[in-house]
Amino acid sequence: MASGQAKVLSSRTNVSDKFEKSTLFQQFEEYKETATELLLFRDFRPCVLACQTGINQAKIYIEIDGAKEVVESLTLIAIQAYAELNSWQEVLPFIQQVYNGIETCPPRVVQFCILLHAKVKEYAQCHVITNIWLRCPKNATIEGYFDVVQLYVLHVMLPQEKEALVPSFLDNCNFLSTEQRQIIMSEMKQSLAERESGSKDSKKIEKNALEKPLETEENASHGKSHLHKALKRFGVLLAKKSSFLSFDTVMKIAVVAVSFYFLMIQANKAGMMTSLSGATAFVWKGAVNHLYRLFSLARPGR
Structure with missing residues (x-):
């Protein structure tokens, strides 16, 4: 008899857990939909507030499958809203509040931060963010480690014309494989070739623009x-x-x-x-x- 009652209670508990999880997932989806809608309609400050509310709620149930992904998605939406507000200086404090530090951020969040600061040419901040995250041993086993290194080289080092420092930087990234380093070096050379070609085309157009009025005047x-x-x-x-x-x-x-x-x-x-x-x-x-x-x-x- 006691055994039968235990089975009934266990069954009810499982049903209750499933119901609670489905309800939570529905709430999480509503937070994401609301934040996305506000972003699309350019209501950026309300969008940030909606993201913060959803993140705080998801962090309460962070152990539940899917809660971390919700936090990450809402964080990325908030970063985009800050970028639209031209409030890039608020991004790092926001990230540190959500993840209690840069080194614990997911790779995609780090990449968004690097791109945002590179866009406004705050390369010093890019350097700090990248170094803090790459030096954390836990991040070496994450799939996005290579993506962060690649992004930093192509969008931070090359615009500053620091391509000569890339080989030594890659050597310090101990968790990169030889093949991954070769891929980054190859992409760097391709980017440099495209930049040189674009520079030549620009000079050619400028030269033609200067010569054309003379020819027209002569004609x-x-x-x-x-x-x-x-x-x-x-x-x-x-x-x-x-x-x-x-x-x-x-x-x-x-x-x-x-x-x-x-x-x-x-x-x-x-x-x-x-x-x-x-x-x-x-x-x-x-x-x-x-x-x-x-x-x-x-x-x-x-």
Whole structure:
């Protein structure tokens, strides 16, 4: 009889535990959903408060499976909210409050902290965070150890142009394998090559930008000179033919010629020649050449 009662009590306890765990998981999910929603709607301060509330609740049941993951997720959301608020200086005190120190933070939290401080070029803080975390022996067995080292090299050391110090830094990371060190060195060399290539492209673009106005100005000057020659020849031709034309006809031609001349001058002054596209400039040049040939003294029949 006593044995039967014990089984019933045990069964009720298990059912109660399962119910309590499911309720807790539901609450944890609600905290995450609320914090995420506030972040998306850019309510950053309420988002931080929601994260803190959820973290405090999850830490009470930290031994339950999944509670640590909830704390980590809410911590990452809070870091993003602080970043949006440009309150990066509040991140480390927040992290230390949640995890009682940097060395006990999960790898992803450490990576977020490094990236945030690197973004605002607080490299000294990046150095402190990384060294504290890497020197903790417990972190050597964590899967994210390599990721933290890799991130620090690529996002902290290289932007400071400290690539010469990378080999010695990797040697001090005793828990890295030879293969992992080779991977980081290979990625570093690739990043340096991309940076050098980008620098060359930038200089080339700058050089072309400096040379392009000179070329455009030269072309415009050439077009203007060509136009002047054509109009001059037109004037000479008009003078020669004027004896065969009526005064009224000569005046009409003169008005058209002068109007055309001033139109072209204003177009050149306004930089019209420099702003035309390649195809339009080609047509423009062809029109000027046609005008030149039309009124050329060497044209047959003139």
